[in-house]
Amino acid sequence: MISPPTYDVLIVGAGLAGMRAAISAHQQGASVALLTKVHPVRSHSNAAQGGINAALTDRGDKWEDHAFETVKGSDYLADQDAVEVLAQDAGHDIITLEHMGVIFNRNDEGQLGTRRFGGQKKARTFFVSDFTGQAMLHVLYEQLMQAKIPVYEEWFVTSLVKDDQGHCAGLVAFEMRTGQFALFRAKTVIMSSGGLGRVYEPSTNALICTGDGMAVAYRAGAPLMDMEMVQYHPTTLKGKGLLITEAARGEGAYLLNKQGDRFMKHYAPTMLELASRDVVSRAEQIEINEGRGMNGCVFLDCRHLGRAFLQDRLGQIYAEAQTFANIDLAEELLPIRPGMHYQMGGIKTDTEGRCWDIRGQWNGLPGLFAAGETACVSLHGGNRLGANSLLDTIVFGRRAGQCAANYARTIPSPTISARSMEADQHLIATILARKGPGERPAALRLEMGTTMNRYVSVFREQEGLETARQHIQALKARWPGVTIHDKGQVFNTGMIAVLELGFMLDCAEAIIAGALTRKESRGAHFRTDYLDRDDEDWLQHILLYHQPGSEPLTDFLPVTITQWQPQVRVY
Amino acid sequence: MHTTLRVRRYNPEQDHPSPYYQEYDLAFDPSDSVLDGLIKVRETIDDSLTLRCSCRGAICGSCGMRINGHAALACKTKIISVAPLGETIDVEPMNNMPVIKDLVTDMAPFWEKIRQIQPWLRPAEPAPVAEYLAPPESMNHLAGVMSCIMCGVCVSDCTVLEVDTNFLGPAALAKAYRFVADHATSPHQTVWRPSMNQAACGIARAVWNVFRSAQKASGRWIELWHCDQRAWRATYHPPAVPGMQKYSRTSSSIKAF
Numbered sequence A: 001m002i003s004p005p006t007y008d009v010l011i012v013g014a015g016l017a018g019m020r021a022a023i024s025a026h027q028q029g030a031s032v033a034l035l036t037k038v039h040p041v042r043s044h045s046n047a048a049q050g051g052i053n054a055a056l057t058d059r060g061d062k063w064e065d066h067a068f069e070t071v072k073g074s075d076y077l078a079d080q081d082a083v084e085v086l087a088q089d090a091g092h093d094i095i096t097l098e099h100m101g102v103i104f105n106r107n108d109e110g111q112l113g114t115r116r117f118g119g120q121k122k123a124r125t126f127f128v129s130d131f132t133g134q135a136m137l138h139v140l141y142e143q144l145m146q147a148k149i150p151v152y153e154e155w156f157v158t159s160l161v162k163d164d165q166g167h168c169a170g171l172v173a174f175e176m177r178t179g180q181f182a183l184f185r186a187k188t189v190i191m192s193s194g195g196l197g198r199v200y201e202p203s204t205n206a207l208i209c210t211g212d213g214m215a216v217a218y219r220a221g222a223p224l225m226d227m228e229m230v231q232y233h234p235t236t237l238k239g240k241g242l243l244i245t246e247a248a249r250g251e252g253a254y255l256l257n258k259q260g261d262r263f264m265k266h267y268a269p270t271m272l273e274l275a276s277r278d279v280v281s282r283a284e285q286i287e288i289n290e291g292r293g294m295n296g297c298v299f300l301d302c303r304h305l306g307r308a309f310l311q312d313r314l315g316q317i318y319a320e321a322q323t324f325a326n327i328d329l330a331e332e333l334l335p336i337r338p339g340m341h342y343q344m345g346g347i348k349t350d351t352e353g354r355c356w357d358i359r360g361q362w363n364g365l366p367g368l369f370a371a372g373e374t375a376c377v378s379l380h381g382g383n384r385l386g387a388n389s390l391l392d393t394i395v396f397g398r399r400a401g402q403c404a405a406n407y408a409r410t411i412p413s414p415t416i417s418a419r420s421m422e423a424d425q426h427l428i429a430t431i432l433a434r435k436g437p438g439e440r441p442a443a444l445r446l447e448m449g450t451t452m453n454r455y456v457s458v459f460r461e462q463e464g465l466e467t468a469r470q471h472i473q474a475l476k477a478r479w480p481g482v483t484i485h486d487k488g489q490v491f492n493t494g495m496i497a498v499l500e501l502g503f504m505l506d507c508a509e510a511i512i513a514g515a516l517t518r519k520e521s522r523g524a525h526f527r528t529d530y531l532d533r534d535d536e537d538w539l540q541h542i543l544l545y546h547q548p549g550s551e552p553l554t555d556f557l558p559v560t561i562t563q564w565q566p567q568v569r570v571y
Numbered sequence B: 001m002h003t004t005l006r007v008r009r010y011n012p013e014q015d016h017p018s019p020y021y022q023e024y025d026l027a028f029d030p031s032d033s034v035l036d037g038l039i040k041v042r043e044t045i046d047d048s049l050t051l052r053c054s055c056r057g058a059i060c061g062s063c064g065m066r067i068n069g070h071a072a073l074a075c076k077t078k079i080i081s082v083a084p085l086g087e088t089i090d091v092e093p094m095n096n097m098p099v100i101k102d103l104v105t106d107m108a109p110f111w112e113k114i115r116q117i118q119p120w121l122r123p124a125e126p127a128p129v130a131e132y133l134a135p136p137e138s139m140n141h142l143a144g145v146m147s148c149i150m151c152g153v154c155v156s157d158c159t160v161l162e163v164d165t166n167f168l169g170p171a172a173l174a175k176a177y178r179f180v181a182d183h184a185t186s187p188h189q190t191v192w193r194p195s196m197n198q199a200a201c202g203i204a205r206a207v208w209n210v211f212r213s214a215q216k217a218s219g220r221w222i223e224l225w226h227c228d229q230r231a232w233r234a235t236y237h238p239p240a241v242p243g244m245q246k247y248s249r250t251s252s253s254i255k256a257f
């Protein structure tokens, strides 16, 4: 049996948030380890193409402007204290990355160069060609190697463990290569397990984005917040839903309907294609619904940018359009449509990444931290600005790592018994023991994904949401009958699919519960039966607490407002 | 349209584990990749078929495997391009690394070599307050090597590795080059030397060939041929190693490629 040492800080996930947290906790002198279900550089952060935002003062930019545009982008649901932290720390954190070796593009003066992104008047997005996430991820992995921080690679986390006082004291995981379980004891756990895109079909997200960490933390008692806020990205490819980066529009591409009209002028006369994502996605969907699209798509027009420019600044999507859509961007229009992309909500944290409230205003799980897409600080509120998510992982990954390391110093070593892993071992044994034809996990996943994409997408209303809720409940009832034919212990990906499906169903349920509760339209949550934003009743977050076997428990938290009073949102 | 995937399978938990081939008949769409085909098999026919995959978009580097004998990313290889008439497609795990199960290989030796070159930036002087200033072209140049996704495809098809397992392999060499060629720091990045010796010992041409095939397979452009005198000099003085004579020749022939 594997018995790992006790760690001060144990991190679930080795994407940007997890690795950044690991490096900062290590620098604070804590003993640190990471667990990840894929090799760190395979994490989904590598898919981020466009870039990372920061307002650098020596470039004539102001952090307040970045903060304001983030708040406006969020449709005023973001907590402004958190946004201020993000915008203020951004410059320093970008420079730190550059010093670590991220080869950001330069301007003619040799300084870091910028490009424009949506929802922002100024160009403040730093980038590495169009593989910014990959470049950052590889550099953080280099730093991890240098610091010799242990990584439990291809380990799958199944649950969190609490001690008798209800303090998070470790977790249960199994090694995919052997199927062996282990109990990990840790003074603190940082959840940085990424997003939940696969709850939807299609999605821009990788196949590993299955909301594991959200579900695991939720089941252990940590609340999820803003779950109804699911971002649809305006430019995804038909079929599998692969993403075409917003940088394409940032660099000047147009959106056209089938009449060749640049329709965004009717929806966002000033910002046009670079309005916030929720605004652009809604506009596209209206064009499509009203018959001005073609085969469920509108078009991205890059022709005027020229082949050389496309190859140089947007090489990855130039190749992607060729490979995956058989389109030559320099000469042809690319059919695109809105597609599920990002979860603004997640495990509720404060600005130090803590999943409990030191002032006791909401109930959480002491000892647990979260950062990255899996967390909800709340920075993105109702709608995330492009290129703010990478920044989120870097700033709040670092802060969570620091805070966890310092907090670990103040508490004794955890005491939990090895019996804590019996329930998960039993579950796996039960799944393996199931005989007969049964249902395949993929069939259920597809039903879940298409249900969510149909009823809980760009436009929502009561009846559709109720239908979705019933479907998901039915799927949850069928989950215990799901059967796989691979009965082995070694790299049983069928087993992983079953577990991930269970996590995703919990996430889906939470998204729907949030969407049913919020009776207004704000950001990505647009209800055709409540067309307006309602600041009087709904300038608040919805917190969801897991209730085994029944609907989640709902609670509310006021939005923190520091300097920007809600205004009408026009672009 | 229809094709047959002929997959090399291996299950270490069988009584007498040994590799065998299994055929799966498959209906496919012209837009489907080999990965889509394999996923279809896994989800609807045989869930024990084991492979790694994640992004579906040739970014994460998970799905390297041999398709009709050549290593490639399964998500980037269209079925129609390898089986235009519905021919049988051979799918096998990558070469030059141990197989764990079916198409899943043990990449540990690959990462060990990456670690060997100590691939992290060690600047000579304390970092400036702001960013390092650098000409835009130099960063674009490095971006060429940094776009390696560490998929192992080049290692699978590397003919040098077949005869010399100590050879670092293209991906690690490209990674090393990234630090050597960095304007801000290269003179101080000495770790490159052991790998340089290898390149020096007459295998550079082989490296280049592998790069060519890797570039074709993964679509990444590894700009080794840009390896200019400056970078080589920066790491390779004083010339006190026995292989030096050979090294100079190799260096110039690289430029001539």
Ligand SMILES: Cc1cc2nc3c(=O)[nH]c(=O)nc-3n(C[C@H](O)[C@H](O)[C@H](O)COP(=O)(O)OP(=O)(O)OC[C@H]3O[C@@H](n4cnc5c(N)ncnc54)[C@H](O)[C@@H]3O)c2cc1C
Pocket: A012, A013, A014, A015, A016, A017, A018, A035, A036, A037, A038, A039, A040, A043, A044, A045, A046, A047, A048, A049, A050, A051, A052, A132, A133, A155, A156, A157, A158, A192, A193, A194, A195, A204, A205, A206, A208, A212, A213, A243, A245, A341, A342, A371, A372, A373, A374, A386, A387, A388, A389, A390, A391, A393
């Ligand atoms: C196609 C695409 C393009 C994007 N472009 C941009 C952009 O240009 N700019 C921007 O700011 N944002 C962008 N985003 C969003 C951004 O990339 C992500 O939100 C961010 O990278 C998430 O990072 P993370 O560290 O939170 O999670 P991830 O990088 O997803 O890492 C999650 C980690 O958790 C691990 N994990 C998960 N579950 C388990 C488990 N059960 N057990 C063990 N380990 C587990 C995984 O192995 C992985 O290591 C993009 C997103 C997509 C999908």
Ligand code: SF4
Pocket: B147, B148, B149, B150, B151, B152, B153, B154, B155, B170, B171, B174, B214, B215, B217, B218, B220, B222
């Ligand atoms: S050099 Fe190319 S083939 Fe080799 S690991 Fe890098 S991306 Fe893959």
Ligand code: FES
Pocket: B035, B053, B054, B055, B056, B057, B058, B059, B060, B061, B062, B063, B064, B073, B074, B075, B076
């Ligand atoms: S699935 Fe990511 S590279 Fe193929």
